[in-house]
Amino acid sequence: MLKSLIVTASSLAMMSFAVAADLPQPQPVPVAPAPVGKAPIGKSPVGKAPVVGKAPFGKAPAPAPAPIITKG
Structure with missing residues (x-):
């Protein structure tokens, strides 16, 4: 009997144990590759910002204001 x-x-x-080994296991979500060559909608594209220090073509820069001189 024993x-x-x-x-x-x-x-x-x-x-x-065999049934437990066959149960599905949660898998990590695969990381989707970033789209290449498409600008994100609603945001400025990276690297396309205007160059600082360059004046627009066809327009002269505004003259600097005269210095304020006070005597006293």
Whole structure:
């Protein structure tokens, strides 16, 4: 009787381990590659900002205001 109980318990344990091994496991979400060559909508494209220090063509820069001189 004891021998059959041990055999039954060990068989049940092995079957439960086999069933648990076949259960689906959660997998990490794959990272999608970033789109290449398309500008994001609603944002300025990277690297396309105006160059600082360059005046627009066809327009002269505004003259500097005269210095304020006070005597006293």
